[in-house]
Amino acid sequence: MIEIKNDIESLRSLSQIFTPSNFKKIVRRKDYSYTNNRINKHVSFQTPTNKKNLIEFLYQELQTNYKSEYLYKNALINKLLLGKYSLNTTTIINEFKIGGSIADFVLLNGEARIFEIKTELDSLDKLSKQVSDYCQFANKIYVVTNSKFIDKLISEYGDSNIGIIEYTQQNTLKEVVEAKDNSTYFDHLTIFKTLRKQEYLDIVNQYFGYLPNVPNTQIFKECVSLVRHIEVKEFQ
Known part of the structure; x- marks a missing residue:
């Protein structure tokens, strides 16, 4: 018997x-070591059990009593990556910096989708700023949340392009509001800043056939200036 x-x-x-x-x-x-330390501190069991069974038990306990961000992300992976899209053509990025915000879950599959997670343990204080940043990068944005916030989010974003997904008590995902295309808000600089140096150099060279002949300290600024001549939807 395991007790938590x-x-x-x-x-x-x-x-x-x-x-x-x-x-x-x-x-x-x-x-x-980290896992064992936490288990020894918070879990007791009368008979020996292997780690696999113990981890599965802990996961089920969290699903019932503490719906953390990890459970939300796992549900998204199961529904989207394993249930809807191909592993060969889809990339998932965890904790991706966009503007001044960090997106929880980014899915790239021909277009960019952001899933911002707000568990029942979170607040919505930063959401407006996060959504504003994400609109400059992603085709579609979803807020994935507990029933606690659904009515407030519908009131705030129901007439916008922002989608809303409920993480239910049964640990499933239910689309409440469908996200709409957001590409009219794309911003060259925001998109550019998500790229590594070699990535934006490759893009500039591909589109213009050359790289700016400037000191290294000026290469970022010159490349930004050039990519502004690329149609923003194509650049994204």
């Missing part, structure tokens, strides 16, 4: 097991 301390702090601590940084430690170095 069912207070918010314990559940929050256990939810940190399910993070990309911890999974990297496990996969790359077989380092379970």
Whole structure:
């Protein structure tokens, strides 16, 4: 029998097991120290159990009592990447900087879609700024959230291009408002700043057949000036 301390702090601590940084430690170095530390602190069991069964139990417990951001992202991957799009033609980016904001979940498949997650544990204080930044980059933007925020989001964004998805009590995703195309808001500079240096140099060279002959300190500015001559939808 497995027992978990069912207070918010314990559940929050256990939810940190399910993070990309911890999974990297496990996969790359077989380092379970972080996982073991959290389990030993918050979980007790009367009979020995293997890690696989224990992790599955913890995941189910979090689905019931502490719906963290990881659960939302996992649901998005299962529904979109595994259920709708091809692994061969789709790229998912976790925590992607756009303007002054960090997008939770970005899906690239011929167009860019952003899924901003607001769990019941979050607030909506930063959402307006986040949406404003994302509109300059993504074709479609969705807010994925708990029922707690649905009415407020419909009131605020129901007549806009922003889509709304509910993460239900059954741990499924339900589209409440469909996202509309957002390309009229694209901004060259915002898109440009998401690129690595070699990426924007390749784009400039491809479109114009040359690279600016300027000192390295001026290459960014000159390339920005050039790409502004590319139609923004094509540049995106």
